[in-house]
Each structure stands twice: as structure tokens, then as C-alpha cells.
Amino acid sequence: MQALLAAFGISGSLLLAQAVNFGILMVALTYLLYKPVMKTLDARQKKVAQGVIDAERAAEKLATADVEAATLVTKAEGEADGIVAGARETATAERVRILKEAEARAASVAVDAEARAKETAAKSLRESEKEVARLAILAAEKVLMKEHSKHA
Amino acid sequence: MNSGIHVSLKAETIGHIFGFVVTNSLLMTWIVTALLIIFAFFFGRNLKMIPGKLQAAFEWLFEGAFGYISETLESDKLAKRFFPLLATIFLFVLVANELEFFPGVGSIGIFEGGVLTPFLRAPAADLNLTLALAFISFFTIEITGIATLGGLKYASKFVNLRSPVGFAVGLIEIISNLGRIISFSFRLFGNIFAGEILIMVAGYFLPYLLPAPLIGFEMFIGIVQALVFAMLTLFFIKLAIVDPHESH
Numbered sequence: 001m002q003a004l005l006a007a008f009g010i011s012g013s014l015l016l017a018q019a020v021n022f023g024i025l026m027v028a029l030t031y032l033l034y035k036p037v038m039k040t041l042d043a044r045q046k047k048v049a050q051g052v053i054d055a056e057r058a059a060e061k062l063a064t065a066d067v068e069a070a071t072l073v074t075k076a077e078g079e080a081d082g083i084v085a086g087a088r089e090t091a092t093a094e095r096v097r098i099l100k101e102a103e104a105r106a107a108s109v110a111v112d113a114e115a116r117a118k119e120t121a122a123k124s125l126r127e128s129e130k131e132v133a134r135l136a137i138l139a140a141e142k143v144l145m146k147e148h149s150k151h152a
Numbered sequence: 153m154n155s156g157i158h159v160s161l162k163a164e165t166i167g168h169i170f171g172f173v174v175t176n177s178l179l180m181t182w183i184v185t186a187l188l189i190i191f192a193f194f195f196g197r198n199l200k201m202i203p204g205k206l207q208a209a210f211e212w213l214f215e216g217a218f219g220y221i222s223e224t225l226e227s228d229k230l231a232k233r234f235f236p237l238l239a240t241i242f243l244f245v246l247v248a249n250e251l252e253f254f255p256g257v258g259s260i261g262i263f264e265g266g267v268l269t270p271f272l273r274a275p276a277a278d279l280n281l282t283l284a285l286a287f288i289s290f291f292t293i294e295i296t297g298i299a300t301l302g303g304l305k306y307a308s309k310f311v312n313l314r315s316p317v318g319f320a321v322g323l324i325e326i327i328s329n330l331g332r333i334i335s336f337s338f339r340l341f342g343n344i345f346a347g348e349i350l351i352m353v354a355g356y357f358l359p360y361l362l363p364a365p366l367i368g369f370e371m372f373i374g375i376v377q378a379l380v381f382a383m384l385t386l387f388f389i390k391l392a393i394v395d396p397h398e399s400h
Contacts, residue, residue, distance in 0.1 A: 008279040009162020009175070017178060018284035025185045026240040033192035034236050036213050040199045049199070 157356050159349060163278040164269045175269055177278030182247045224390055233388060242382040248275040249374025253367050276344035286336035289385040297392030309396045343377050
């Protein structure tokens with residue numbers, strides 16, 4: 001056995017040195033390489049997972065937004081229809097009111113005109129009567145003057 | 153024939169630090185360790201949320217390996233616990249096996265008595281390293297088994313007095329578990345050491361033609377051996393945490 005160990009150069013101190021060397025290497029690699037790499041991989045995995053969650057949330061929000069937008073559009077359309085209908089009703093009422101006012105005004109104008117025409121006719125009649133009377137007086141004067149001259 | 157090939161089964165001593173023997177394979181181990189730590193330091197500090205090509209490739213390997221370990225052990229918690237060990241075994245053995253083909257490794261050294269003593273030697277071509285890794289794997293596997301199943305239940309895998317067959321199976325289990333130390337260490341050592349010898353011999357006979365494809369092949373063997381060592385450790389951990397009654 002001793003000869004075998006000597007032939008291969010096996011010694012306790014060298015075995016221990018190699019084992020300690022390997023132990024140091026393992027500890028160093030663990031802290032300098034394995035842990036940082038593991039940490040980076042974990043961080044990246046978390047980031048990717050968060051990205052997926054965010055994307056899902058965004059998709060959900062988008063879907064909700066679409067529904068909300070459709071609801072808003074429908075509501076707005078309803079409101080617009082209401083406004084248009086209201087405006088139409090108001091316009092119709094206004095038209096009727098204006099028409100009535102115009103008719104009343106026209107009637108009033110017609111009454112005024114008739115009254116004015118009657119007044120003018122009466123005035124003309126009175127002036128005609130005055131003229132006739134004046135003409136009658138003139139004619140009577142003429143006749144009287146003629147009669148007078150004849151007698152004279 | 154005057155042999156130009158010198159083969160040393162054991163790592164050569166290249167110096168002493170405070171009375172401690174420093175071999176060329178231990179020096180290479182330190183270099184590999186330093187390179188890995190430097191890489192880890194700069195790579196770990198420059199990680200980005202949007203990765204570059206190197207980071208993306210490393211993360212792909214990292215995630216793949218972690219997923220495989222988690223799938224095999226059927227637990228994320230256990231995967232997190234054993235990932236550093238398994239990944240370090242893989243990276244360390246891989247880099248050590250690949251760096252041995254760099255110019256200068258095994259070829260620069262001191263000539264003494266016509267024999268070259270290289271400053272650097274493939275770490276896995278020294279049984280001290282492979283045996284140390286085998287012991288680390290072995291104790292990790294056994295301690296995990298005891299910690300997960302409890303001492304008595306884990307011992308029941310090896311000591312079964314209910315039937316002669318069960319007793320024999322228990323003995324085989326003990327031998328196979330202890331045999332792992334030898335299989336772990338000699339598989340890696342044998343492959344890498346044999347590869348070095350093969351390239352050395354090929355270089356001696358056909359120096360300008362044969363070594364290149366063999367180096368490519370041995371680089372592939374280096375990757376496979378790193379993978380085998382890490383994966384066997386993983387599978388044996390899995391076997392250790394399986395309830396003995398469930399496994400039957």
C-alpha cells in the first residue's frame with residue numbers, strides 16, 4: 001500500500017491542499033458567479049412576469065375602455081337625439097307662436113286699415129257735402145245775381 | 153533505443169513554501185483556480201439585464217444545468233444546495249483539462265540529468281487532485297444521504313439483516329459506495345494521464361502530424377470527463393436521498 005501511494009505520489013498534505021483549494025474555489029465562485037447570475041436571472045424573470053401582468057392589465061383596460069367608449073357613444077347619441085327632438089319641438093312651438101302672432105298682427109292691420117278707410121270715406125263724404133253745399137250756395141248766388149240783374 | 157520519453161506517474165516537486173511541498177500539478181491547480189476566480193469576479197460584476205453574447209451563453213448553460221439538476225433531484229431547494237458543488241466540479245475539471253493543452257504546460261521546466269521537470273502539469277494527471285475531488289464527492293453523497301433519510305434509514309441500505317439476500321445486497325452496496333472513491337479518482341486520472349502519454353508518444357514518433365488531431369480528441373475527452381465527474385456526483389446524490397424501501 002505504501003509503495004502504491006509512493007508510486008502515485010499521494011500525500012496527505014497535497015490531498016488536503018487540493019481539497020482546500022477546491023473549497024476556496026467553490027466558495028468564491030458561489031459568491032462571485034453563481035449568486036449574481038442567479039440574482040440576475042430571478043430579477044429578469046420577475047421583470048418578464050411583471051411585464052406579462054402589465055400587458056394583461058393593459059389588455060383588460062383596453063377592453064374595458066372599448067366597452068366604456070361604446071357606452072359613452074350610445075349615451076351621447078341618446079342625449080343628442082333628445083336634444084334634437086327637444087329643438088324640433090321648440091322650433092315647432094316657436095313657429096306656431098310666430099304664425100299666430102303674425103296672423104294676429106295681420107288681423108289687427110286689416111282692422112286698422114278698414115277703420116282708416118271708413119274714416120277716409122266719411123271724411124271725403126263730409127268734404128263732398130261741404131263742396132256740394134258750397135257749390136249750391138255759389139249756384140244760388142249766381143242765380144240770385146242773374147235774377148237780380150234781370151230785375152235791375 | 154535511447155528513450156526521449158520520460159513519464160512520471162506522480163507530480164514532480166518544483167519547490168517548497170514554508171516546508172510545504174509544491175508540485176507542478178498543485179501550481180497548475182492554483183493557476184486554474186486564480187483564472188476561474190478572476191473570470192467570476194469580472195463576469196459577476198458586469199452582468200446586465202439585457203445580456204451580451206457571452207452572458208447569454210453562460211446564462212443558457214447555467215439555466216440548463218440548474219434545470220437538469222432540479223429535474224434529477226426533483227427539488228429546487230436541493231438543486232440550489234448542490235448546484236455550487238456540481239458546477240464548480242464541472243468548471244474546475246473542465247478548465248484544468250483544457251488548459252493542459254496550452255503551450256508551455258508540460259514543456260517548460262528544468263532539465264536535470266537529461267530529464268525535464270515541467271513547471272506545470274495537468275492537475276487531473278495527479279492522483280492527489282482526483283482523489284481529493286473523489287473524497288469531496290464521496291463525503292457529500294454520504295452526508296446528504298444521512299441528512300436526508302436519517303442515520304438509521306440510510307444505514308439500512310447497507311446493513312439488512314431481514315434476509316440473506318438483503319444482507320448480501322447491503323454488502324454489495326457498501327463495496328460499491330466505497331468503490332466510488334476509486335472509480336471517481338482513477339477514471340479522471342486515467343483518462344487525462346493516458347491522454348498526456350498518448351500525445352507525448354505521438355509527438356515523439358510523428359511530431360508534425362499526429363499530435364494535433366489527438367490534442368483535439370483529448371480536449372473533447374477533457375470536456376466529457378468534467379461532465380462525467382459532475383453528473384456521477386449528481387446521480388449518486390440522487391441515489392443517496394432515495395428512500396431504500398421506495399427504491400425497491
